[in-house]
Amino acid sequence: MIGQFKMRAIGTAIALITVVFASASVKSPALAGQEAVADERPNIIVIITDDQGYRDVGFNGSEEIPTPNIDRIAHEGVRFTRGYVTFPVCGPSRAGLLTGRHQSRFGFDRNPNADPSDPRGGLPRSEEMISEMLKRSGYYSMAIGKWHMGTHETLRPRVRGFDEFYGFLEGGHDYFPENTVFEDISDSKKPYDWYRTKLVDNGKRVHFKQYLTDELSDRAVEFVRRRSGAEQPFFLYLAYNAPHSPLQATEKYLNRFPDIADPKRRTYAAMISAVDDGVGKLLDELDRSGKAENTLIFFLSDNGGVVTAETGEQPIANNAPLRGGKSQLFEGGVRVPFAMRWPARIIGGKDYTRPVSSMDIVGTITSQLAIEVRPDRPLDGVDLMPYLLGEKTGDPQPVLFWRKFDQGQHAMVIGDLKYIFNGQNGVMFNLREDVGEKKNIGPANKGNMAQLEKVYQVWNGKMAPKPAFPPLGTWPKPGGKAGKQGGSQ
Structure with missing residues (x-):
């Protein structure tokens, strides 16, 4: 049975949610942080992997x-043992990460399709991304890798605050350049043809010439090297698609895992090893340039790993x-590898064991930089630094929510x-x-579960009533045609 402590926790949660959502104006956590001196x-670097197991x-x-x-x-910063993302699949999770707001507030409850003619299919312009907030604060920024926030020309990185993309x-994308056969998304004849398009380099379609993970890593290192001499601080969003399918790796990385018998698990391991090499190159460049001390780095996966193959026979990831x-509301779907490092402010080697959220990345950044957050778009993420430095106690996120609208689960x-409500039972x-x-x-x-359901329904009543765009797989339709990808990217 749940003791008095747990009963008080549930009662506190109900009171907290009621107060927060009854308030017409909620003070953003970003306004309460320690201001950073301009110079x-x-x-700031955010490194996110794709489908990596806990x-x-x-x-x-x-x-x-x-x-x-x-x-x-x-090891040189903080490991979050209970680091959560806001959704157990890619797109919605990234929307919560990049805005610091729960994606259900604006209906990003599913992966968008890839139709470049549909302005609904991604993160709405009414929401502000961390890249846009940092641009207002004088940062120079670049996004590298997987976007997944919309393919329409009004939703692409370079119109969402990023100077480069x-x-x-x-x-998703194929990892081998020889498999790239389409010039443009609009050349797609069926879903997932877009995995084989050329890459986008600041508005131009280009071929890449090496294993994709290595390509993304090299571009990240080049960006840091190029910007290290600038007075303007930089923000790098490095979004690897590894180890997301298709499971592909080069012999260089496969040869590191001769003892893994299952070919899918072996390839998956090789893909993670390639990411690790890239992270090593990036950290080395920060050391070489003298920027490591005052560079804030976050690392996390966008959701849990795929635990079985489609046929259900063999584990791929280990959670x-x-x-x-992945795709499930159990801990293995939403609790992820999560760490941060900031040598100038944090002594390394800490484990933080209370629940934190990917939304707290934006909450921490905006608070530490004293960036004003739009009053009509208050953050759900909070500043983690006071908790990590011992200035605050308790849970940074007293209550965390997940909503899978299409499945009727939360x-x-x-x-x-x-x-967990699985659509039928709690x-x-x-x-x-x-x-x-x-x-x-x-x-x-059962009485306590009923109370928890009430808490959820209060929260859900403040979210968007339904998803804002059609689901993945609805484009392209047979014989259909979408507009070309013009404009800034």
Whole structure:
């Protein structure tokens, strides 16, 4: 049974949500942070991987896939053992990350399709991205890799605050240049043809000449090298598509894992190893340029790893000790590898064990830089620094929510309690005692589950009533044709 402490936690959550959403004006967390002196503003790098399992990184215990360079970020900074993303698949998770606001507020409840003629299919212009906030604060920024925030010309990186973009606009891409056969997204005849388009280099379609992960890493290093001598601070959003499908790797990386028998798992491991090499090159460049000390770096995956192949027979990713994986609301779908490093402000080697969210990346950045956040778009992310420095106690995120609109599913975390409604029934877990979500304590606590459902419904009533755009797979239709990709990208 849930004790008095847990009952108080539920009551506090109900009161908190009611107060927050009853208020006509919520003060943004970004206005409460310590101001940064202009000439001491940090450079900022956000590194995000795609479908990487919770256990598939050294700092979370992987022995099968060494990641010494990624581990540096955690070991020289902070490892978040309960780092959550806002959705268990790519696009919505990234929308929450890049805005610092829950994506259900603006209807980004599913992956968008890739139709470049549809201005609805992505992050709406009514929302402000971290790149736009930083541009107002004088930062020079670049996005590299996977965009997935919209292919329409009004939704692309260079009209969303990024000064430069090198990558692809869609939700995935082939890793080998010889497989690139389409000039433009509008050449697609069926879904996922866009995985084989040319890359976009500041508005121009270009061929890439090496394994895609290496290509993205090299462009990131080149950007840091080029901007290191500038007075203007920089922001780099490095969005690897690895280890997302298609599972592809070069012999260089495959040869590092001769003892992994399953070919899919071996390729997946090789893809992560390629990312780790790239992160190492980037960290080395920061050291060489003298920028490492005052560069704030975040590393995370966009969601949990794929735990089984489509046929269901063999694990691909390892989310242990968590249950489930990508697309699921169990911990394995939404709790991810998550770390940050800022040598100028944080002493390394810390583990932070309370729940934090990917939305807190924007909350931390805006607060530390004293960036004004639009009053009509208050952040859901908070500044983590006071918690990491011991200036504040308690949970940075007392309540976290997830909504899978299309499946009629939702979930929430309050402290150690996890509640999931799977579309038909509710289940509840005590994560402190049962991180693997094996023992459903809901049947013995139906009244408490009913209270949690009320908390969720109060929150959900303030979200967008439905998704803002059509689902993935609705374009291209047989015989259909979409507009060409012109304009800034």
